[in-house]
Amino acid sequence: MEASPASKPKMVDISRKPTIYREATAYGRIKLRKSTIEAIKKGLVEKGDPLFVAAIAGIQAAKMTPQLLPMCHPIEITNVDVKCFIEDDNHIGCRAKVRAMARTGVEMEALTAVSVALLNIWDMVKKVEKDEHGLYPETAIEKIIVEEKVKAELE
Numbered sequence: 693m694e695a696s697p698a699s700k701p702k703m704v705d706i707s708r709k710p711t712i713y714r715e716a717t718a719y720g721r722i723k724l725r726k727s728t729i730e731a732i733k734k735g736l737v738e739k740g741d742p743l744f745v746a747a748i749a750g751i752q753a754a755k756m757t758p759q760l761l762p763m764c765h766p767i768e769i770t771n772v773d774v775k776c777f778i779e780d781d782n783h784i785g786c787r788a789k790v791r792a793m794a795r796t797g798v799e800m801e802a803l804t805a806v807s808v809a810l811l812n813i814w815d816m817v818k819k820v821e822k823d824e825h826g827l828y829p830e831t832a833i834e835k836i837i838v839e840e841k842v843k844a845e846l847e
Contacts, residue, residue: 709795713844718802720836721785722810742816743776750774750809754801767794799838
């Protein structure tokens with residue numbers, strides 16, 4: 693039995709699309725214990741500064757997006773900016789902006805950057821987030837979204 697055309701994986705052909713300026717901004721956050729946020733503020737996380745490491749991880753992740761998402765086109769990214777910040781007593785936010793001159797958008801790169809940055813924060817603080825059973829009842833990655841997209845022909 694042959695698969696239906698819709699079920700056959702394929703990369704979309706963007707050969708005829710024009711190369712234009714593309715930009716996408718993604719946002720997400722991670723919920724942590726108040727005590728974990730305090731440890732981050734005081735520089736007491738054993739693995740180092742989670743916000744600093746997460747930003748680097750996010751930049752690297754944006755560049756690796758086509759390796760992680762098989763139908764994404766490899767894009768020559770011209771800039772990735774990842775900022776991780778304490779939002780309030782229980783949340784660390786992350787925002788990634790990705791830019792490129794390309795035939796397709798960069799929102800997946802921005803979303804990947806945010807996702808991996810937040811996973812890195814979780815990894816770096818998991819020791820203090822675990823409960824007595826080794827689980828994370830208060831830890832949650834939340835609200836990963838595309839906040840903005842820009843497409844523009846440059847003169």
